Amino acid sequence: MKSFAFTAGLALLLGLTIFSLFVGVSRVTLVSLWSDPEMREILLISRFPRTAALLLAGSAMSVAGLIMQMLTQNRFVEPSVVGTTQSASLGLLLVLVVAPEAPIILKMGAATLFALLGTALFMLLISRIKMKSSLMVPLAGIMLGAVFSSVTTFFAMKFDLLQALGAWESGDFSSVMQGRYELLWGVGIITLLAALIADRFTVAGMGRDFSVNIGLRYRQTMLIGMAMIAMISGVVIVVVGVLPFLGLIVPNIVSLALGDNLRRTVPWVALLGAILVLACDILGRLIIHPFEIPVSALLGVLGAVIFLVLIVRSKRRAY
Amino acid sequence: MHTDSLTHSRLSPARRLLLLSALVLVLMTIFMTIGLKGNIGYILMHRGHILATMVLVAFASGIGTLLFQTITQNRILTPSVMGLESLFVLLQTLLIFALDIGGLSMLGSVGRFLAEGLLLVTFATLLYRWLLDGSGMDLHRVLLIGLVCGTLFRSAAGLMQRLMSPGEFAVLQSRIFATFTRADSGVLMVSALIVALVSVVVWRMRHRLDVIALGANSATALGIAYRRSVTGLLLLIALLVATSTALVGPMMFLGLLIVNLTYPLIGSWRHRDLLPGSVLIGMITLIGGQLVLERLLGMAGTLSVVIEFAGGSLFIYLLLRKAAK
Numbered sequence: 001m002k003s004f005a006f007t008a009g010l011a012l013l014l015g016l017t018i019f020s021l022f023v024g025v026s027r028v029t030l031v032s033l034w035s036d037p038e039m040r041e042i043l044l045i046s047r048f049p050r051t052a053a054l055l056l057a058g059s060a061m062s063v064a065g066l067i068m069q070m071l072t073q074n075r076f077v078e079p080s081v082v083g084t085t086q087s088a089s090l091g092l093l094l095v096l097v098v099a100p101e102a103p104i105i106l107k108m109g110a111a112t113l114f115a116l117l118g119t120a121l122f123m124l125l126i127s128r129i130k131m132k133s134s135l136m137v138p139l140a141g142i143m144l145g146a147v148f149s150s151v152t153t154f155f156a157m158k159f160d161l162l163q164a165l166g167a168w169e170s171g172d173f174s175s176v177m178q179g180r181y182e183l184l185w186g187v188g189i190i191t192l193l194a195a196l197i198a199d200r201f202t203v204a205g206m207g208r209d210f211s212v213n214i215g216l217r218y219r220q221t222m223l224i225g226m227a228m229i230a231m232i233s234g235v236v237i238v239v240v241g242v243l244p245f246l247g248l249i250v251p252n253i254v255s256l257a258l259g260d261n262l263r264r265t266v267p268w269v270a271l272l273g274a275i276l277v278l279a280c281d282i283l284g285r286l287i288i289h290p291f292e293i294p295v296s297a298l299l300g301v302l303g304a305v306i307f308l309v310l311i312v313r314s315k316r317r318a319y
Numbered sequence: 320m321h322t323d324s325l326t327h328s329r330l331s332p333a334r335r336l337l338l339l340s341a342l343v344l345v346l347m348t349i350f351m352t353i354g355l356k357g358n359i360g361y362i363l364m365h366r367g368h369i370l371a372t373m374v375l376v377a378f379a380s381g382i383g384t385l386l387f388q389t390i391t392q393n394r395i396l397t398p399s400v401m402g403l404e405s406l407f408v409l410l411q412t413l414l415i416f417a418l419d420i421g422g423l424s425m426l427g428s429v430g431r432f433l434a435e436g437l438l439l440v441t442f443a444t445l446l447y448r449w450l451l452d453g454s455g456m457d458l459h460r461v462l463l464i465g466l467v468c469g470t471l472f473r474s475a476a477g478l479m480q481r482l483m484s485p486g487e488f489a490v491l492q493s494r495i496f497a498t499f500t501r502a503d504s505g506v507l508m509v510s511a512l513i514v515a516l517v518s519v520v521v522w523r524m525r526h527r528l529d530v531i532a533l534g535a536n537s538a539t540a541l542g543i544a545y546r547r548s549v550t551g552l553l554l555l556i557a558l559l560v561a562t563s564t565a566l567v568g569p570m571m572f573l574g575l576l577i578v579n580l581t582y583p584l585i586g587s588w589r590h591r592d593l594l595p596g597s598v599l600i601g602m603i604t605l606i607g608g609q610l611v612l613e614r615l616l617g618m619a620g621t622l623s624v625v626i627e628f629a630g631g632s633l634f635i636y637l638l639l640r641k642a643a644k
Contacts, residue, residue, distance in 0.1 A: 076463075128639055135459035136638065142466055143634045146571070150627035157621055244474070293481050300474030307467050311460060 009271050013055075016278045020051045023285050045178045053176040054281050054295075055274045056184040057236045057243065060191040062273025063266065064232040065247015067194055068119075070201040070262075071225045072126065074137045075255070076311070078247030079115075079233045082141030086148035087118025088230075088237045089169055093152050096168075097159050104238060108183060112234030118148060119226045134314070170241050172294035173281050180239065187235045194228050195266040201225050202262055242296055245303025246273060252310055332585055332592040339584075339599040346606045353614060371507060372499050373609070376563050376570075377577075377601030378514045382521055383559035384574030385581070385597045386552050389532045389590070391451065393458060394582070395637050397574040400462070401450075402469030403443055403560045404569035409472040410438045412479045429505045436513075436561040443557035448550065469571075499567055499609070499622070510562045517555050521594065524548075528590040570623050572630020577601045579633060 022029065026042050065078035079085045091114025095107045122144055126137050156165045194201075204211050204221040211218040236243065250273045254265050277295060280302070284293035330338075351366055384397045398404070414435055446468075450461055521528075530538050531548055538545045563570070577600055585596035605622070612618045612625060 125635070125639070133457075133459050135457075135463050139459060139463055139466070140635060140638055142463075143631050143638065147628060147631035147635070150624050150631060154621055154624045154628070157624060158618065244470075288482060293478070297474065297478045297481055301471065301478055304467055304471035304474055308464060308471065311463055311467065 006268070006271070009268075009275065013271060013275050013278070016275065016282065017051055017055065020054065020278055020282055021047045023282055046176075049178050049181050050173050050176045050281075051278070053181045053184050053240060054173055054278045056188045056191075057173075057240050058246065058274040058277030059270035060184075060187045060232045060273075061236055061243050061246045062250040062269045062276075063191045063194055063247075064229045066251040066266065066269050067198070067201050067225050068229055068247065069251055070198070070205045071222060072123075072137060073205040074134055075252060075314075076134065076138040076248065076307075077141055078245065079119075079229060080242055080244050080246075081138055081145065081248060082119070082122045083145035083148050084115045084119045084122070084229060084233050085237060085242050086145040086152065087121075088112070088115035088234050089165070089242075090114050090118075090148055090152045090155075091234070092168060092238060093155055093161065093165055096161055096164060097155060104180065105183070108235050108238045110234075111238050112231050115234045115237075116227060116230035118144075119230055123222070123226065135311070168241060169237070170294050170296050172241055172292075172296065174292050174294070176240060183235050184239055187232050190228055190231055191270065194225075195270065197224075198262045198266050241294070243277065244296055244300045245307055246277065246299060249303050249306040249310075250276060253306075330586075332587040332589070332596075335585055336592065336595055336599065339596065339603065343599055343602045343606070346603060346610065350606050350610055353610070368504070368507070369499050369609075370606070371511070372566055373605040374602060375507070375510050375514050376499075376567055376573075377605055378518060378598050379510075379559040379563035379566075380570070380574045381577045381581070381597030381601035382518065382594060383556045383563070384578045385590075385593055386521065386528070386556050386559075387574075388578060389528055390549050390552055391461075392532065392534055394579060395575070395634065395641070396458070396462060396465070397572075397578070398556055398560045399569065399571045399574055400469075400634070401447070401465030402472055403439075403447075403557065404564045404571065405469040405472035405476070406443060406446070407435065407439050407561055407564040408569060409476040409479075410442065411435050412476040412483075414438065416479060416483060429509055432506050432509060432565050435565065436558065439561045440554055440557040443560070444550065444553045447553050451549070499605075506565060510566055513558055513562050517558055521555065525590040525594060529588070532588070532590075567623070570626060572634065573601075573604075573623075573626050576626060576630040576633060577604060579637070580604070 021043060024042075024047060026039075029039070061079070068077050068079060068082070068084075069075055088111040091110040091112075092107055094114075095102050095110045099106070122141055125140055125144060129136055129140065152165070153162070156162045200216060200221050203214065203216050204218055204225065208218045211221070251265075251269050254268045254272060258265050258268060277299075280295045280298045284295055284298055287293055347370065350370060351363065355362060384399075387396060387398050387401075388394060414431065450464065527543060527548065530541050530543050531545065531552075533541070535545050538548075577597055581593060581597040581600050584600060585592050587593065587596075604626070608622050608625065612622055
């Protein structure tokens with residue numbers, strides 16, 4: 001039964017993928033694809049990269065959220081809630097200030113490094129919280145994110161880069177093209193690796209004493225987890241921008257439906273993340289055709305509503 | 320716990336208020352007269368406009384936040400952190416949407432401001448009545464709900480703006496930061512009127528506020544119609560937030576910063592001292608901050624961002640200190 005559901009999910013994803021290849025301002029149809037070289041070019045240079053980027057970024061950010069939730073033992077965190085994304089933007093901005101013409105790989109490197117530093121700072125911060133209220137952790141994270149953002153905004157104002165920064169940050173797949181998104185495949189590989197060692201993150205989340213007791217290198221595992229989150233967030237923010245709340249809502253929905261057996265839920269998280277982002281992007285392309293609504297605008301509203309429901313619900317559930 | 324240090328302190332709250340007032344006057348004078356050259360009449364008018372805006376925002380933000388913390392009996396919750404400003408931005412967007420469709424564009428800036436204010440007061444009072452009445456909700460949950468509500472309102476406003484004018488969105492987005500130079504004189508007049516009225520009402524309530532700060536049970540026992548008073552106060556708070564947001568745009572942490580400076584600097588729990596104190600400290604923060612950034616550091620226009628940074632850091636500190644206890 002469960003495997004049937006997963007197959008159905010995969011089928012849905014495949015359907016959306018094919019649909020995504022043929023939706024957009026320029027008409028691309030299957031029939032004339034063989035005769036019209038221009039259509040083939042649009043498909044190869046724009047549509048295919050865009051769709052691949054949607055799938056990769058969607059599943060990667062969802063899995064990154066899941067890892068973060070395991071490391072912190074808290075359901076209400078994800079990279080854009082705790083300041084990882086915001087610190088990545090700061091890194092990106094600094095590259096834009098110092099060397100605007102830097103190659104994209106350097107921008108990603110800076111974003112990743114800052115994402116790692118920001119995440120580490122957050123982890124340090126919540127380790128200071130003695131009485132671990134499950135709601136305190138996201139609260140501290142949101143505020144840390146706000147502080148990072150204000151630093152970013154300050155520099156952006158000073159160097160007149162507000163608009164450029166806004167364009168980078170807005171989670172928008174319309175600019176994804178051949179030659180600009182390929183590093184997302186690397187993110188896909190990281191996601192796969194993360195899924196393979198997911199159970200270690202669960203153990204690490206139980207705390208240092210417990211981990212060491214059952215023979216896990218605590219510090220190393222935490223670092224690997226944070227590095228994976230940072231790499232995923234850093235690359236995704238440079239290629240597509242912020243995907244707000246994605247890493248929060250997807251793992252929570254999966255956990256509500258399937259429980260917390262990670263070996264079983266990780267593929268689901270990746271699948272559902274890809275489906276959600278793909279569906280939002282297609283919707284965004286259709287609503288005000290020929291204009292586009294970026295994914296982040298739709299996800300921001302949808303994600304915030306689901307987040308609210310989760311917070312109110314958690315009152316009744318014992319966390 | 321705190322009273323000890325207060326009784327030992329040398330200055331009485333009244334003296335402190337006097338000193339703060341003197342400081343405000345000095346800052347105002349410097350602000351108006353520093354580096355005057357060229358067309359003096361025009362410069363003075365321009366500066367007077369900015370100064371008036373800052374004074375009104377200090378009133379609205381200081382008093383509004385103080386009242387909110389009195390009702391909620393804590394030092395972290397503020398109307399802006401709870402998403403009230405974002406709600407105002409969302410309502411503004413919705414109204415523009417409705418006006419575009421209904422063809423009611425003859426309202427003008429003052430009429431629009433009044434309509435927005437009315438909407439905000441209605442919605443905010445309903446929303447926060449619900450949130451504060453949700454007994455059993457702990458502070459952290461209320462805070463998190465407020466913050467996420469704020470994000471939701473902001474994203475919804477952004478989405479609507481994109482739907483309305485996808486081409487102009489990028490330009491609009493880069494302009495949503497709080498600035499002290501954009502309010503037109505009509506809105507400034509209406510704001511001054513609202514702030515003056517609310518201030519008089521609040522000042523007359525100052526002794527009752529001391530009792531309300533004791534909490535629902537004690538206040539009721541002492542003969543206060545608690546529920547009705549709180550609803551009334553929420554209404555006033557919504558009015559103040561609407562005023563401040565309409566004047567300069569959203570400033571999430573300004574109120575938090577002001578009142579958390581006010582408590583230790585005034586050293587009193589009486590609203591008779593706290594209310595004027597918060598206004599004065601608000602003015603010092605804004606005018607002093609503007610002077611330092613613009614004149615000493617040469618960074619005009621960044622005041623709101625610097626306040627965000629300081630306020631956000633303060634918030635984390637307050638959160639951690641509370642948790643450590």
